[in-house]
Amino acid sequence: MPINQVCLLWVNCLVTYLGTDVISWSENLKYLGLSFKAGKTLTVDFASSLRKFYAAANYISSHTKYASEITKPFLVEIYCLPLISCGCEALKLNSYQIHQ
Secondary structure (H helix, E strand, O other): OOOOOEEEOOOOOOOEEEOOEEEEEEOEEEEOOEEEEOOOOOEEEOHHHHHHHHHHHHHHHHHOOOOOOOHHHHHHHHHHHHHHHOOHHHOOOOHHHHHO
16 A cells, blocks of 8 residues: 555544555644644644754754854745745644744
């Protein structure tokens, strides 16, 4: 079965078949850089995106000691901002997630 044929686990179930193929169930799904978690409601996990953002920002700040002050924000905008802004416009975020 190809890796992209995975269903997100909404309720506890044993084995589900689609025709003669077994559907594999998962509690987490990563799609277009966003991590979705199954439960009573579908939630989005931003922890991995935030971790990648902070890692990229720390890398830029530690390796641009002698760069001009215009270069640093430009590099953060180009390389770091897309890591957390990709897909956010399509989601309904709560106040805690927005302030992160």
